[in-house]
Amino acid sequence: MRILRCGERAALVEFDSAEQVLGLFRGLRAEPPDGVANLVPAARTLLIGYDPETLDFSRLADALKHWPVATATADHAGELTIPVRYDGEDLVQIAEDTRLDVDEVVRRHTAAVYTVAFCGFAPGFGYLTGLDPALHLPRLNTPRTRVPAGAVAIAGGYTGVYPRPSPGGWRIVGHTDEIVWNIDRDPPALFTPGLTVRFTQVTE
Amino acid sequence: MSRTYLNVQRTGPLATIQDLGRPGMAGLGVGTSGAADTTSLRLANRLVGNPEGLAAVEITLGGLEITMTISSMVAITGAPCPATVNGHAVDPNTPVWLPANGTLRLQPPSHGLRSYLAVRGGIDVPPVLGSRSTDTLSGLGPEPLRPGMRLPIGPPEADFPAVDLAPVPAPAVAPILRVIAGPREDWFTSDALTLLCDQPYRVGSDSNRIGLRLHGKRPLSRRIPDELPPEAMVLGALQVPPSGQPILFLADHPVTGGYPVIAVVVEADLHHAAQVRPGQQLHFRLLS
Numbered sequence: 001m002r003i004l005r006c007g008e009r010a011a012l013v014e015f016d017s018a019e020q021v022l023g024l025f026r027g028l029r030a031e032p033p034d035g036v037a038n039l040v041p042a043a044r045t046l047l048i049g050y051d052p053e054t055l056d057f058s059r060l061a062d063a064l065k066h067w068p069v070a071t072a073t074a075d076h077a078g079e080l081t082i083p084v085r086y087d088g089e090d091l092v093q094i095a096e097d098t099r100l101d102v103d104e105v106v107r108r109h110t111a112a113v114y115t116v117a118f119c120g121f122a123p124g125f126g127y128l129t130g131l132d133p134a135l136h137l138p139r140l141n142t143p144r145t146r147v148p149a150g151a152v153a154i155a156g157g158y159t160g161v162y163p164r165p166s167p168g169g170w171r172i173v174g175h176t177d178e179i180v181w182n183i184d185r186d187p188p189a190l191f192t193p194g195l196t197v198r199f200t201q202v203t204e
Numbered sequence: 205m206s207r208t209y210l211n212v213q214r215t216g217p218l219a220t221i222q223d224l225g226r227p228g229m230a231g232l233g234v235g236t237s238g239a240a241d242t243t244s245l246r247l248a249n250r251l252v253g254n255p256e257g258l259a260a261v262e263i264t265l266g267g268l269e270i271t272m273t274i275s276s277m278v279a280i281t282g283a284p285c286p287a288t289v290n291g292h293a294v295d296p297n298t299p300v301w302l303p304a305n306g307t308l309r310l311q312p313p314s315h316g317l318r319s320y321l322a323v324r325g326g327i328d329v330p331p332v333l334g335s336r337s338t339d340t341l342s343g344l345g346p347e348p349l350r351p352g353m354r355l356p357i358g359p360p361e362a363d364f365p366a367v368d369l370a371p372v373p374a375p376a377v378a379p380i381l382r383v384i385a386g387p388r389e390d391w392f393t394s395d396a397l398t399l400l401c402d403q404p405y406r407v408g409s410d411s412n413r414i415g416l417r418l419h420g421k422r423p424l425s426r427r428i429p430d431e432l433p434p435e436a437m438v439l440g441a442l443q444v445p446p447s448g449q450p451i452l453f454l455a456d457h458p459v460t461g462g463y464p465v466i467a468v469v470v471e472a473d474l475h476h477a478a479q480v481r482p483g484q485q486l487h488f489r490l491l492s
Contacts, residue, residue, distance in 0.1 A: 004387035007438050007468030012387040040230040040436035042460050047230075047436035119233035120434055120460025123342050126233075127434075164343075183332055183344070189232040 003061045006047065009037075011060055013046045018117040018129050021046050022194050024067065033063055041118040041193045043127070080195055082161065083202040084110075084152050088172035090140075094154070097137055106201055108132040109173055114159060114197040119189065124163035124181030126191025131159050143169030150176045152199065159199075161191070208274040208357040210323060212349050216267020216312065219349040221327050222320075222455075223259040226335035226344075230436060230459045237339035240413055240455045240478035241318050244282035247372070248322035251279035251299050253364055258326030259336035261349065263319045266312035268349075270321075275304045276357065277324040283316025283375065283479060298369045316375035316479040328358035340413045341456040378404070378485045379476035381452075381469045383442065385490060388464035391428045392444070396466060399424060400442070401488045405450070409482040415443075416452040416477060418486075423448020424466065434460040440469035440477075442488075452477055 002014040015021050025041045028048065032039075038049030050060060086106045088094075095102045114130035131154060139155045144167065147153070151162045153170035162168055163181030180190040191197070212219075222245065225238025239245035239262055246256040261268065266285040272278075280287055280296045287294050288309050294300045296319075302308050313319060329336055329346045338345040349355075389397055399422055408417035424444050437443065437457055442450040445463045452469060454477060469477060470491065480486055 005384060006387045006465070007384055007440055008470060010436075010438050012435065038228050038230060040459065042435040043433035045433075045435040047438070049230075049438075118434075118460070119231060120436075121233065121458070123232060123234045123344060187232065188234075188333065193231055 001064075003064055005057050009052050010047055010049045011057055011064075013048065013064060015044055015046075018043060018115075022115065022117065024064075026194055027067060033060070035060075042120065043118065078196070080190065080197045082152070082176050082178050082197060082199050084174040084176050084199050085203070086174040086201055088152065088174045090153075090171040091173050094135070094137065094171055094173065098134055100134065105135065105173065108135055109154075109159070110199050110201055112198075114199075116191045116193050116195040116197060117158075118193050119191065122163055122166055124189035124191065126160055126180075126189070126193075126195075126197075127158045128160055128191070128197055129157060131157055133157075137171060139169035140171060143167055147172065148175070150178065150180070152176055163189075206274070208272060208276060208323075208325065210327070210355040210357060211271045211273065212268075212351055212353040212355070213271065213307070214267065214269035214351055215349050216263060216265050216310075218264040219268050220262050220338040220340070221259050221329060221346045221349070221355070222262040222337045223335055224257040225337045225455065226333045229333065233459055234333060234344065235339055235342060235456060235459050236439065237337040237342075237345065237455050238335065239320065239337075241282055241320070241475045243475040244318070244320045245322075247297070247370055248279045248281040248320040249326075251281070251297070251370060252277045252322050252324040253361055254322060254324060254326055255361065258322070258358070259329070260320050260322040260327060263310060263321060264317060266310045266319065268308075268310045268321065270308050271305050272302050272323070272357075273304060276302050278302050278308065279322050280310065280319055281322075281370075281372070282319040283313035285310040285313045285319050287311070295369075297372050315377075315481075317481050318478055323357050325358040325360040328356045339456050341458060375479040376476055378487065379473070379480065380487045380489050381473045381476060382491050383467040383469050383488050385467050386465075388432070389466050391426060391432070391464040392466055393425045393427050396424045397490060400450070400466060401490050404485045404487055407480050407482050407484050407486065411482055413454055413456040415454050415457055416480065418450050418452060420449065424450065426464075428464075432462050432464050434462045437461045437465065438468060440471065440474055441465040442467050442469065454478060
């Protein structure tokens, strides 16, 4: 674990794995030290935002070195199931590029148990880890200028659902009617870091 | 008591509603947003007796023209826009009485970039996730101002303002922004931080509320060529894409990013960054 200074009011904690990030994230979220204002998990790091009047970087770094870092297990918040119509624009190409047939791609996407590692890129966009290694493909060479809300997509080791229409470079496997981002709901994001997610196939 | 409304007659290049943003939700992919120059926003609010965090109008390069349905107290801060009420000149950085249906007109400022118009009672559009700020990256919050829009004004606080004129220094011509090294200074060559602080940077014309696109004579070189797994980004961060030319993140910056941040500008100097225009120069100074 490395603890890096990030401006006057944040520390960036770097780990080797997403599981370790979530472990510290859950621990700090459950019992935040005085002065911790904000927790932002990401692929291999956890940003800890703090109030510099209450906490300083060295004291925080010391506290973190002695923090019990649990490797993340299942989140007690439960499991989310996302119904998907596997009719994605890129599904056929994914099948070709992975040398699997379309049914096998779908089977492998629905078989896995995913964890929301972090959110970024747009409000409510969760990066889900746990994608079958056979489905790991790079982003599209040319991103689309418009991906619809509800598009279920994969890139690298991640899968995700686009919360609203936006440009996007991920490969689309299908679409869901689940509203993953709704500002009138509390919390507005369906995907929150640490949550367990599964995808199921629906035909209509 | 009947409601006061602000009627938008004209806008310049960009006018948005801003308050102090929606902090604390970066974990959900929601950026803080808010006024690019929080110092000027807070002053504008204090001048009209508002709590500092009420929503005001952030005006880029002047051009705004408005009327109020009921006589109102307003104040203009930030980049100095020559301002008139019904054709008569009024001063910035002081409370101004705007009579009902009188026209307040702001010309483009001679220097600086962003001005703030606060109205006593605050702009009272419905908040989104606790803030009335327009996030130009994610689209959260109210729409940018356009002619014909009618903005409701909130009820005023009981106390009357105590400040009647605030002396404010003019925006710096070539500001020096202090930076704290890291978190990824070790991703760059050993001379990169020195180079960052030695050479002037010109502000590019593609700069906006997301960030300043900066151009220095010599690009910053990487020591570690790998892709950076996406990590959280902070306000004031100097993120360096493969070009070696840094982007200085402002209010609407992305919450995560895949390019290393070499240093972060201190909060106290960010208001300079919010006021520099394309073509202007700035310098960085390393804080140890």
